[in-house]
Amino acid sequence: MRKSWLSLLTLGFALPAIAVIWTSQDTSRFFAAFAEPPDLLRGCTDVPEAMALATELRDRALRVERYMQSIDEKKAELAAAERALVVKLTELRAQKNGLETRRDTDTAAVRSDIDRLVAVYDQMKPVEAAAVLTNLPADFAAEILMRVQPETGAKIIASVEPRQAAMLTAQMGARNVRNR
Structure with a gap:
C-alpha cells in the first residue's frame, strides 16, 4: 500500500513537470513553488513519513531546479560556441576563396609565362x-x-x-x- 501511495504522489508531481517541459515553458517558476515547505504540513509535523516525504519532494524539486539552471547555462554555452563556429566557418570560407583566387591567378600567370616561352621557341x-x-x-x-x-x-x-x-x-x- 505504501509503495503504491508513493508511486501515485510521484506520478502526481511528475506529470505537471513533464507537461511544463513538453510545452517548453519556463520551468524555474514551476519548481520554485516547491522549494518552500507547503503550509499543508503545518499540522503534520508529528507524522515522520509525511515529513520525510515532504523533505524528499523539496530536495527533488531543488535538484530539478538546479538541473534546469545548469541546462540553461549549457544552452547558453552551446549557443555561444555555435556563434563562434559560424564566425570561424565564415572566416575559413573567405580564406579558402582567397586561396582559390590566388591559385587561379598563379596558374594563369604560369600559363601566360609558358605561352610567352612557347612563342619565343616558335620564333x-x-x-x-x-x-x-x-x-x-x-x-x-x-x-x-x-x-x-x-x-x-x-x-x-x-x-x-x-x-x-x-x-x-x-x-x-x-x-x-x-x-x-
Whole structure:
C-alpha cells in the first residue's frame, strides 16, 4: 500500500513537470513553488513519513531546479560556441576563396609565362631551339615541344641528336598518359 501511495504522489508531481517541459515553458517558476515547505504540513509535523516525504519532494524539486539552471547555462554555452563556429566557418570560407583566387591567378600567370616561352621557341630557328632544349630538363623540354606549332616542333626534334629526340618523344608520350 505504501509503495503504491508513493508511486501515485510521484506520478502526481511528475506529470505537471513533464507537461511544463513538453510545452517548453519556463520551468524555474514551476519548481520554485516547491522549494518552500507547503503550509499543508503545518499540522503534520508529528507524522515522520509525511515529513520525510515532504523533505524528499523539496530536495527533488531543488535538484530539478538546479538541473534546469545548469541546462540553461549549457544552452547558453552551446549557443555561444555555435556563434563562434559560424564566425570561424565564415572566416575559413573567405580564406579558402582567397586561396582559390590566388591559385587561379598563379596558374594563369604560369600559363601566360609558358605561352610567352612557347612563342619565343616558335620564333627561333629549329637548330638554335634544339640546342637550347637539349640542355633543359627532359620533362620541361617535352612540355615546350608539345606546345609549339607542330611544324616547328617537328623541325626542332629533327635538329636534335637521335637519342635525345627519342627521349623527348617518349617524355611527350608519357605526359599524355599521365594527364589522362
